[in-house]
Amino acid sequence: MQSMFNNIDRAREVLRGKIVNTPMLNLNEDDFHEILPDNSEVSIKLELFQQTGSFKARGVAIGLETLEEKKKAQGIVTVTGGNHGIATAWGASQYGISAKIIMPKTADPFRIDKCKDLGAEVILAENVNDAFRRLDEIEKEENRFVLHPFNQENMIIGSATCCAEIIDQMGDIDILIIPIGGGGLIGGMAHYLDQINSSVELLGVEPIGADSFTKSLEKKSAVRINKVDTIADSLGAPMAMEFSFNIAKKRVSQVEKVTDDEIRNAMITMRDRLGFIVEPACATSLAGLQERYKKKCEGKKVGIIACGSNISFERYNEILKDYRS
Numbered sequence: 001m002q003s004m005f006n007n008i009d010r011a012r013e014v015l016r017g018k019i020v021n022t023p024m025l026n027l028n029e030d031d032f033h034e035i036l037p038d039n040s041e042v043s044i045k046l047e048l049f050q051q052t053g054s055f056k057a058r059g060v061a062i063g064l065e066t067l068e069e070k071k072k073a074q075g076i077v078t079v080t081g082g083n084h085g086i087a088t089a090w091g092a093s094q095y096g097i098s099a100k101i102i103m104p105k106t107a108d109p110f111r112i113d114k115c116k117d118l119g120a121e122v123i124l125a126e127n128v129n130d131a132f133r134r135l136d137e138i139e140k141e142e143n144r145f146v147l148h149p150f151n152q153e154n155m156i157i158g159s160a161t162c163c164a165e166i167i168d169q170m171g172d173i174d175i176l177i178i179p180i181g182g183g184g185l186i187g188g189m190a191h192y193l194d195q196i197n198s199s200v201e202l203l204g205v206e207p208i209g210a211d212s213f214t215k216s217l218e219k220k221s222a223v224r225i226n227k228v229d230t231i232a233d234s235l236g237a238p239m240a241m242e243f244s245f246n247i248a249k250k251r252v253s254q255v256e257k258v259t260d261d262e263i264r265n266a267m268i269t270m271r272d273r274l275g276f277i278v279e280p281a282c283a284t285s286l287a288g289l290q291e292r293y294k295k296k297c298e299g300k301k302v303g304i305i306a307c308g309s310n311i312s313f314e315r316y317n318e319i320l321k322d323y324r325s
Helices: 008-015 056-065 069-074 083-095 109-117 128-142 153-170 184-195 212-219 242-249 260-274 280-291 313-320
Strands: 024-026 041-046 076-079 099-104 121-125 175-179 201-207 252-258 301-306
Touching: 008 056, 008 153, 008 184, 024 153, 041 153, 041 280, 056 083, 056 153, 076 083, 076 128, 083 099, 083 109, 099 109, 099 128, 109 121, 121 128, 153 184, 153 242, 153 301, 175 184, 175 280, 184 201, 184 242, 201 212, 201 280, 212 242, 212 252, 252 280, 260 280, 260 313, 280 301
Parallel strands: 041 301, 076 099, 099 121, 175 201, 175 301, 201 252
Antiparallel strands: 024 041
């Protein structure tokens, strides 16, 4: 895997035929102009159309493609709020690998069932912190390989291939706005931009109730937060971790936090103006653009990302039922 870390073109070759080269959508419709920064050109990377419905499939595919046969035979384990688990279950099914997926019991049943349908064993934990504790136990007891949701080279490389596609598709670009959970997605974006010596400004956005990256920047090292409280459960990692954090912090020039209601508003925008029913994490990049970076992006060519779509209609309606934009 190490030899591929600084060779993103090689990683893209490895992924060819395994993942989707997802399209960019230019948000140039007249009814978007009123909500976008003045004189800006904004495009959105549609990773919700990726294999398994999120960008996570990229890093999983690279991780399993490069995993030693002995470790494949021992099986894999991971912890997830949903998207990484679905991607891991999918990858395991492609390679005939035994997979255990640990999820908090509050996870959307739609995501749990998706993992099971792909042949993985799902273990429900009390909460995210308990899930990470169970991960450590299973790794030690069963000698399974941990396919980490963000703090691993394969996940950074996978996200870097997504950034490479964005640059290919948009050409000259001024700003990228990327949501932050554990930091693997924005870390991969940072890694690729660093590789090509790009001048693109990389901006982060995370939920107020899951702000481990912001707190890590304040402390100048990766920290764990005491509580995760956000509708954007796919961004609900309880900690940043040194490997991915250190890669990201070199390139990320600013991180802003958005509220759950601001995320809800972006979800409704994506539904009403684009026809996309998306999970909260998928709308967070747009929320950051609308609510925190609008002035900064005036007159700029901007890329944002729709990172995932795995949500049931029941959970979607529950999240939005009492909200009035």
